[in-house]
Amino acid sequence: MNAQLANWDDLRVFLAVARAGSLSGAARSLGVNHSTVFRRVAGLEETLGVRLFDRLPTGYALTPVGEETLGIVERIEDDVTALDRTVTGQDLRLSGTVRITAIDMLAFWLLPDHLRRFRETHSGIEVEIVVGNEALNLSRRETDIALRIGNTPPETLVGRKVGQLEFAIYGAPDYCAAHPGADLAQQDWIGFDSAHAPLTRQLEKLLPGMRPAVRSNSVACAVRLAKAGLGLALLPCAIAELKPDLIRVAELPESFGLDLWLLTHEDLRHTARIRAVLEFLTPALAESLKKCTKGPEI
Amino acid sequence: MNAQLANWDDLRVFLAVARAGSLSGAARSLGVNHSTVFRRVAGLEETLGVRLFDRLPTGYALTPVGEETLGIVERIEDDVTALDRTVTGQDLRLSGTVRITAIDMLAFWLLPDHLRRFRETHSGIEVEIVVGNEALNLSRRETDIALRIGNTPPETLVGRKVGQLEFAIYGAPDYCAAHPGADLAQQDWIGFDSAHAPLTRQLEKLLPGMRPAVRSNSVACAVRLAKAGLGLALLPCAIAELKPDLIRVAELPESFGLDLWLLTHEDLRHTARIRAVLEFLTPALAESLKKCTKGPEI
DNA sequence: AGGTGTCCTTGCATGAATGCACAGCTTGCC
DNA sequence: GGCAAGCTGTGCATTCATGCAAGGACACCT
Numbered sequence: 001m002n003a004q005l006a007n008w009d010d011l012r013v014f015l016a017v018a019r020a021g022s023l024s025g026a027a028r029s030l031g032v033n034h035s036t037v038f039r040r041v042a043g044l045e046e047t048l049g050v051r052l053f054d055r056l057p058t059g060y061a062l063t064p065v066g067e068e069t070l071g072i073v074e075r076i077e078d079d080v081t082a083l084d085r086t087v088t089g090q091d092l093r094l095s096g097t098v099r100i101t102a103i104d105m106l107a108f109w110l111l112p113d114h115l116r117r118f119r120e121t122h123s124g125i126e127v128e129i130v131v132g133n134e135a136l137n138l139s140r141r142e143t144d145i146a147l148r149i150g151n152t153p154p155e156t157l158v159g160r161k162v163g164q165l166e167f168a169i170y171g172a173p174d175y176c177a178a179h180p181g182a183d184l185a186q187q188d189w190i191g192f193d194s195a196h197a198p199l200t201r202q203l204e205k206l207l208p209g210m211r212p213a214v215r216s217n218s219v220a221c222a223v224r225l226a227k228a229g230l231g232l233a234l235l236p237c238a239i240a241e242l243k244p245d246l247i248r249v250a251e252l253p254e255s256f257g258l259d260l261w262l263l264t265h266e267d268l269r270h271t272a273r274i275r276a277v278l279e280f281l282t283p284a285l286a287e288s289l290k291k292c293t294k295g296p297e298i
Numbered sequence: 299m300n301a302q303l304a305n306w307d308d309l310r311v312f313l314a315v316a317r318a319g320s321l322s323g324a325a326r327s328l329g330v331n332h333s334t335v336f337r338r339v340a341g342l343e344e345t346l347g348v349r350l351f352d353r354l355p356t357g358y359a360l361t362p363v364g365e366e367t368l369g370i371v372e373r374i375e376d377d378v379t380a381l382d383r384t385v386t387g388q389d390l391r392l393s394g395t396v397r398i399t400a401i402d403m404l405a406f407w408l409l410p411d412h413l414r415r416f417r418e419t420h421s422g423i424e425v426e427i428v429v430g431n432e433a434l435n436l437s438r439r440e441t442d443i444a445l446r447i448g449n450t451p452p453e454t455l456v457g458r459k460v461g462q463l464e465f466a467i468y469g470a471p472d473y474c475a476a477h478p479g480a481d482l483a484q485q486d487w488i489g490f491d492s493a494h495a496p497l498t499r500q501l502e503k504l505l506p507g508m509r510p511a512v513r514s515n516s517v518a519c520a521v522r523l524a525k526a527g528l529g530l531a532l533l534p535c536a537i538a539e540l541k542p543d544l545i546r547v548a549e550l551p552e553s554f555g556l557d558l559w560l561l562t563h564e565d566l567r568h569t570a571r572i573r574a575v576l577e578f579l580t581p582a583l584a585e586s587l588k589k590c591t592k593g594p595e596i
Numbered sequence: 597a598g599g600t601g602t603c604c605t606t607g608c609a610t611g612a613a614t615g616c617a618c619a620g621c622t623t624g625c626c
Numbered sequence: 627g628g629c630a631a632g633c634t635g636t637g638c639a640t641t642c643a644t645g646c647a648a649g650g651a652c653a654c655c656t
Contacts, residue, residue: 005382007310008374009307022604023605024604034604035605039644055604065384065388073381076381083367087366088346088347092347320632323633331616356633
């Protein structure tokens, strides 16, 4: 057996420091004390007999041999992650943790009630909601399930379209009273950033050249901004209709909706607890979205 | 960060058990207590949520998911070994351990005196001699330096031919007195196994169809067998000439010698301590082999 | 110049990992 | 059938890795 490197786990610590650029940052990402990281890195350098990092006042920077090491350790990490997916995919226990990621809007308003009901029948499964407006990486197991809007999923992800989110224009009652008139181009608007490109494009199409008074990467934040009277916003009916302090200002000239997908990684689809969550949420979300559509149908 | 597998080093323990086929065997190869291995494997299976091994009375056998895991972990081990070679190759310290492997004959009689002198000038470097009659793998860092007879080295190994071992036929004085006569075919012979194919082939060529009375994988053992009077043996002059209780029986019809190589891995050639050992031994062995040739030169 | 925040490094106490010793089971040999 | 050897599994004592707390250094801002 290899006598030189007797603890492969030191490489995991090395990787964290390389990525964080500091002991403290690595400690935070690893969930350990910074003094532990200090000793682990020092021990690894002693064992290998080389300096992996230069010590700077602002943190740790990779040396050239550290750069070479990083390249190899990233391959190791890829293998560890693949292993993790492979064996987790065969985990038949209906217990443990399932991590779901969704943008804040969906996480706040679509998931909690469903997950409460899910827990009634699967008390052994803990669900962790990861709220984020950046797409987490399922291949790296940053999350187990993703609730995503918009595009068709990447090839390695599997799942179903659980429904469609219809969008309409909403504003606060006070704002609308103070800004009567049907000319949308004369109104103030709440916009989005590049993380919500479909919404941004739709607004641009609706009102060419319109410049929003305020923008956000968070749809939940946009809802709040609208409620605060900063302007009109293009919001999903399923969420906005739940808000008595938001009123639908106008229909879009043509119907605009985005697909909502429930996704996991190909290797995890057979993991019992992940499968259980997917099988519960798919019909539940579909039912929710069916009820919450724009306006009464004739 | 990967929350599922928080200790990569458990994979190193898994690998040892997979290869040894038992907790006890893995404990021996890892140099830890078997109860430690027991707990590490149990912990890994708990973390991953799968059974990696079937428990048998005779040891541990891989389950199907264990087989899949083994495939991935072997890739990880290859990366760890490559990393080890890469960084060890840049280790500039003249301290630490250098491992040399050689067959027993060479290890016993060629290395000790040279290494004693080496230590006089490099007291910080510890040398470990790994005696074995199987070729250890330098790519996997089972050894740092190999002293090898015979073939030109594989492409990834670098080193020099330090000399040539001349061979001649030797026997014990008592045996020779009791078996006078020049007909070698009538003599008893001590042979070798497939680990010493060049010697076996040479004997076969010398005496076609000859079947040795006894065979061994160890040249050192063959020397002892010859001294014990079990027959004649084809032995290297550099070693046999040192033995007053072996006499040279006859010259070979044509000179027969094998090259002796001092080799290391391409990635390790710049490791300071390995380089120091090579630079000392190369001329020292060459000098030794120059002195020990068959018979006095005219 | 002083205050704040971030960083690294180290000594000491604590808890987790490990080794030790033991027990039990199975297999193979005589 | 008895014995030896190999194996797994567990309780308790020991060792070592880790966290805590403290100190020092540096950069940035006022």
